[in-house]
Amino acid sequence: MPFERFVQTGRIAKASAGPLKGRLVAIVDVIDQNRVLVDGPLTGVPRQEYRLNNLHLTKYRIKFPYTAPTRIVRKAWTESDLKAQWKVSPWSVKAQNICKRSSLNDYDRFKLRYAKRQRNKLLTIAFNTLKKRTKADGTPRVLKKDRRERLRAEKAKGGKKAAAKK
Template sequence: MPFQRFVETGRIAVVSDGPYKGKLVSIVDVIDQTRVLVDGPTTSVPRGQIRLNQLHLTKFRIKFPYAASSRVVRKSWVAANLDEKWKQSVWAKKVAAKEKRAALTDLDRFKLRRARTTRNKIRTATYLCLKKAASRDGTLYGKKKMAKGGDKPKTAKKAKKEVVKKVAKK
């Protein structure tokens, strides 16, 4: 089945536009083809109508009777522990990361760039060292062959430790 998120009573959605952008709401009733009645009991979104093109449907759904009051919606929202489930979701984590990135100062962005550069140098040096060790072992292309050269091949762990020491000294 291609679609799994339907516009239905109890479906949780994220408001994508308007004054309540980014808040969670529950669909209480379908008004017509383009509008629904929503309620956000714990997200301070009052009961009201909203266009479907202003909503992003989530995978979460709560059970309550048709056209239930705000009190009933709140009770089932809390019983389903929806706020915690939302915080655990990948979608919410991405939104939080985006907000955090937008709040960075110039100094924070500079520190982040320096940290990434250092991490990438360590990663590249480790990769090259492991590749060299695999080439010496003859395991670079899958099959074990005779080792090249006369020196004793290093294990991957030893090679990695040496690379990290070299980069740390710089």
């Protein structure tokens, strides 16, 4: 599968280290193979060089000219409505959930762990039931329990066997 996220002018990235950790920045220029010039006019990041090792590239890209000034980057950023797109992205949602979990107290962590355990029990029971009721080739398997229930239902309705006994 070919790469989809390239280090290029206009690529939005998330800083992963240093004082900018967690902030979104736009790549304005590539200095060399290890450093880029970044700018984040709406995220409070001044224009500066930044190491590529400390950036996580996102799927978002905004269009502006090569080495554009901050005002042009700001205009392109606002026109693309990047803030709203980022809020609904799975990456952002996951980061928000991690932040919420880190603020839990001991009792809340216990309740969360207990709820997960209950959910996993239900999933395991459902999976094992389906596994038991399916043959290796994928066709449904008829269990003795099913036959007994069917016979009881026929007896209750007054089926063939109930009529034969009378």
